[in-house]
Amino acid sequence: MDSIQTRIERSNNMIKIPTIRRLPRYLRVLQSLSSSGREFVSSETLASLLNIKPIVVRKDLAFTGISGKPRVGYSITHLISLIEGTINFKGKNTAFLAGAGNLGSALLGYNGFARHGLDIIAAFDVDPQKTDTTIHGKSIYPLERMPEIASRLNPYIGILCVPEESAQQVADIMIASGIKGIWNFSNKELNVPPDVVLQNEDLGAGLAILSIAIEKSSRP
Amino acid sequence: MDSIQTRIERSNNMIKIPTIRRLPRYLRVLQSLSSSGREFVSSETLASLLNIKPIVVRKDLAFTGISGKPRVGYSITHLISLIEGTINFKGKNTAFLAGAGNLGSALLGYNGFARHGLDIIAAFDVDPQKTDTTIHGKSIYPLERMPEIASRLNPYIGILCVPEESAQQVADIMIASGIKGIWNFSNKELNVPPDVVLQNEDLGAGLAILSIAIEKSSRP
DNA sequence: AAAATATTGATATAAAAATATCGATATGAT
DNA sequence: ATCATATCGATATTTTTATATCAATATTTT
Structure with missing residues (x-):
């Protein structure tokens, strides 16, 4: 002890x-x-x-x-x-992004990540209309190709921007692809094994804090 | 005391x-x-x-x-x-959004806000190519019209998605428009008067936590 | 050169948040 | 009806985070 x-x-x-x-x-x-x-x-x-x-x-x-x-x-x-x-912003944090919807696309085009040493090296989606195109210069691949492409590119971080319904399933694919940490922008509570790091990004939390603070400040 | x-x-x-x-x-x-x-x-x-x-x-x-x-x-x-x-998710939180770029547009299209009682009632941008169009069904107005439109619609929350360079300036316009709280998605440290609530949403923070946690878990 | 001053960083204290313990109680089992 | 048990919620403890105090020190002023 x-x-x-x-x-x-x-x-x-x-x-x-x-x-x-x-x-x-x-x-x-x-x-x-x-x-x-x-x-x-x-x-x-x-x-x-x-x-x-x-x-x-x-x-x-x-x-x-x-x-x-x-x-x-x-x-x-x-x-x-x-x-x-x-905070490891010097060494490159390579990432895969899954879910090229509204939010996913926005993150693909976010310039600020460069400053934070994050490099999104590939993106994935299930929608055949999106796959094999590029969004903000990033290639979109079919989701099922993630493990194969991961074995070549060795991403560290998985950025999860898919709808809640498929979030756990896609997270599991990320984990099977050898990703070390998941940055979860879906509003699903994920289950991950202990050796995988999970960081939840919850817009609801920020909005709740703001909302309660406004309420308090307006009647003190 | x-x-x-x-x-x-x-x-x-x-x-x-x-x-x-x-x-x-x-x-x-x-x-x-x-x-x-x-x-x-x-x-x-x-x-x-x-x-x-x-x-x-x-x-x-x-x-x-x-x-x-x-x-x-x-x-x-x-x-x-x-x-x-x-958390006031029942009563409507009406909001203006400024900056219809990548992130701003994504937030305009985010369905999850409905569940949180947040209603973005108008969006603003300085780009004439965007103004007087709609994005995800939301009207985009010229930024300079914000005070006038605010006097009619009385928004509670200002969602700030403009580039850092103009963030303080646009925040000031929001404050002048009578907004009670600012939800800041720009990476600018804003100055606001004490009666205005400020909630910063910092992607860098989440990434830093994730990054350090991964580093730690990979060599324990 | 000595004195005055701004600023760090060590130590101490207070406040906030998480965790542990356990008695009280509603339900289901005997 | 009585007993056993799961679960809440009050109280106590520990850990984390923020804040206060102040001696040490590098710079500037006299």
């Missing part, structure tokens, strides 16, 4: 989910600061740009391993590089 | 963000259970459907005000109704 000491150390070293969520935000403002020619930035400045508290910034950045200088702040280029390293 | 007692009571009554995030998920599986003819469901069953622990379910559901029966569980229809009431 772990000693108390071991457990404390581990929990101190592990990067936390809320921190991970904020890292891409730091990255964006840092890139913007960098392109405007700035070299250093303080936790105070970053905090005000993200509407959070400076202490949160310092705690978050500590996880990347950066060391700031008192009275100067953090080196922007160094920080960008460390954050990119922390 | 608040007494300790007051503060404790308030913090116990206030619904928490993680709970709000899960409510739409409960709703979806409950609707599915309901349509398969079931009347009652236990916290254990809900938990296994969502891959969370039963105790989390019971705590979450307590916020909706439901009361379950020992050995039986919760009434599904009652629970659906209480959750919808809690």
